[in-house]
């Protein structure tokens with residue numbers, strides 16, 4: 001395990017040109033997630049789905065350890081601003097959430113007495129701490145069926161309102177309409193221009209311009 005940890009930390013650091021305590025946490029969480037589910041990591045297939053609760057260095061550590069990536073559709077970011085991750089066996093639906101123990105920053109210092117500062121203490125301590133001292137975990141139940149979360153690549157639909165293409169079964173069916181998440185009011189942005197200027201933006205294809213969103217039947 002010590003060698004594997006070193007190798008994974010080297011890979012994670014290569015993505016960033018530096019190694020930092022959060023990458024170490026991510027790598028150790030990824031290793032633990034695989035171990036708890038009995039899945040060997042880094043995985044070569046796509047059986048393990050990982051949901052990280054923040055982005056940044058931590059997430060790349062998790063990816064290095066698990067080989068779960070956004071580009072492979074095996075990593076999701078649910079941005080709750082937490083250094084935590086849930087590891088899902090997509091074959092069984094079993095899900096385990098892993099997060100750092102309370103006051104882990106302080107506890108790490110005892111494992112790195114030679115460290116010059118707290119950051120160094122975390123960097124080294126997180127690598128040396130027994131997993132039970134570093135992490136907590138518990139079984140969780142996903143709110144959506146794992147098959148729906150993974151979805152099927154290759155599915156395509158078109159939004160009845162904006163006309164844009166929707167991949168992987170992410171459309172929302174409301175009454176007799178097929179809507180994208182944005183037009184169904186689940187989007188993360190609002191348009192900066194009115195429906196009339198939308199016409200000029202999309203004037204090359206007037207058939208795609210529909211009524212303003214407020215007129216959608218709900």
Ligand SMILES: [Zn+2]
Pocket residue numbers: 016018019020021022023057
């Ligand atoms: Zn970093």
Ligand SMILES: [Zn+2]
Pocket residue numbers: 159160161162163164179180181182183184
């Ligand atoms: Zn739409």
